[in-house]
Amino acid sequence: MRSPKLKQAPAWREFWDSEAAGGVALMVAAAFAMLVANSPLAPDYFDTLHIQLGPLSALHWINDGLMALFFLLVGLEIKREVTDGHLSAPADRTLPVLAAIAGMAVPAVIYLAMVAGQPELHRGWAIPAATDIAFAIGIVSLLGARVPASLKLLLTTIAIVDDMGAVAIIAIGYTDAISGQWLLAALAVMAGLAALNRASVRHPGAYLAGFALLWFTILQSGVHATVAGVLAALFVPGRKSSAGPSPLLRLEHGLQKPVALFIVPLFGFANAGVSLAGADLGGPLPMGIATGLFLGKQIGIFGAIWLAVRFGLAARPSGASWPQVYGLALLCGIGFTMSLFIGDLAFADPAHDDGVKIGVLLGSVASALAGGLLLSRARGAKKEAD
Numbered sequence: 001m002r003s004p005k006l007k008q009a010p011a012w013r014e015f016w017d018s019e020a021a022g023g024v025a026l027m028v029a030a031a032f033a034m035l036v037a038n039s040p041l042a043p044d045y046f047d048t049l050h051i052q053l054g055p056l057s058a059l060h061w062i063n064d065g066l067m068a069l070f071f072l073l074v075g076l077e078i079k080r081e082v083t084d085g086h087l088s089a090p091a092d093r094t095l096p097v098l099a100a101i102a103g104m105a106v107p108a109v110i111y112l113a114m115v116a117g118q119p120e121l122h123r124g125w126a127i128p129a130a131t132d133i134a135f136a137i138g139i140v141s142l143l144g145a146r147v148p149a150s151l152k153l154l155l156t157t158i159a160i161v162d163d164m165g166a167v168a169i170i171a172i173g174y175t176d177a178i179s180g181q182w183l184l185a186a187l188a189v190m191a192g193l194a195a196l197n198r199a200s201v202r203h204p205g206a207y208l209a210g211f212a213l214l215w216f217t218i219l220q221s222g223v224h225a226t227v228a229g230v231l232a233a234l235f236v237p238g239r240k241s242s243a244g245p246s247p248l249l250r251l252e253h254g255l256q257k258p259v260a261l262f263i264v265p266l267f268g269f270a271n272a273g274v275s276l277a278g279a280d281l282g283g284p285l286p287m288g289i290a291t292g293l294f295l296g297k298q299i300g301i302f303g304a305i306w307l308a309v310r311f312g313l314a315a316r317p318s319g320a321s322w323p324q325v326y327g328l329a330l331l332c333g334i335g336f337t338m339s340l341f342i343g344d345l346a347f348a349d350p351a352h353d354d355g356v357k358i359g360v361l362l363g364s365v366a367s368a369l370a371g372g373l374l375l376s377r378a379r380g381a382k383k384e385a386d
Contacts, residue, residue, distance in 0.1 A: 029268040034272060065225070067267055072211055072232060074167070074229065075230035075232065080252065081157065084238060098308050099161075106300030107129050108129050127335070130166045131338070132364070133163070134260060139334075139371070150317035169342065170342065174346065193235035201237075215232075226341075274357040286355045289355075293364060330374060
């Protein structure tokens with residue numbers, strides 16, 4: 001009797017379910033936006049983004065509305081990692097926290113040094129401070145076994161800590177005027193979400209409804225509406241029960257594919273389009289952002305990891321050589337999604353939009369190419385001593 005053969009999933013299904021799918025979708029969307037913005041379709045592209053749909057333009061519905069779901073997913077991932085994941089133990093936090101802090105501070109310092117003579121550009125200091133987790137993990141996933149699992153884990157945890165910093169920057173650094181009444185309303189909604197948690201309400205729909213209401217009140221308060229996603233995630237129960245997975249895991253799983261394969265690529269398509277005709281590629285704004293991402297990230301993150309290992313604060317990722325760690329630090333210079341998002345908040349003058357986009361694209365592409373090339377060639381460190 002022949003043993004039954006296991007049916008192999010189609011290649012497209014394996015790719016769809018892989019971590020690389022979201023990163024590749026984002027890359028394709030960004031490249032398509034650049035093509036359209038430099039084609040005869042450019043006027044239609046830009047006009048469509050500024051069509052008014054109710055209280056917001058199409059672009060703002062994407063950036064302030066749909067991206068709130070992206071931040072909800074970020075918040076759920078942060079809560080899971082801190083409460084029951086790779087950041088739950090204090091010893092496991094040391095390396096990613098140090099690397100993320102240095103990886104945000106050094107790019108900001110380099111950016112400010114590059115634009116020192118133009119005070120009106122100083123508000124953009126946080127643009128090169130963020131790492132794009134979808135883009136970076138997409139490249140690492142495409143490299144497969146060439147990248148040790150310990151480095152993939154370190155990249156993920158650095159990006160999560162980086163996201164925490166980016167959310168704090170958005171909430172504190174880019175909020176100008178606050179409405180006290182609407183802020184009180186937002187606090188009341190959060191109290192309601194806390195009550196749902198205490199009452200052990202486990203249906204994810206209840207927390208999604210609370211998130212939607214919180215988004216609206218925060219939008220009206222003057223704080224950037226996407227912060228509602230992270231705040232709402234704090235109240236979603238993370239403990240599993242006899243009834244099955246926790247509401248946090250169910251909601252996180254339900255959001256992953258729509259966010260990675262639709263919302264983030266749509267954001268990339270709406271925000272990456274820039275006309276290169278007459279663009280000032282060497283201006284202080286694009287060069288400050290590009291240099292901050294490419295040089296600042298690698299200096300900050302690799303330097304922090306090397307110093308932490310050198311002084312015994314943490315161990316080097318197992319099986320990873322120093323060239324591989326350096327390749328990881330290079331990949332962290334991919335700042336695409338968060339950098340474009342912060343750039344949109346930093347400057348009220350539309351004249352700076354193209355400079356932000358060019359700088360983010362230059363720095364992110366250079367980091368992706370350099371990091372991907374190094375990781376594809378570097379060997380592991382099974383027998384290498386620290």
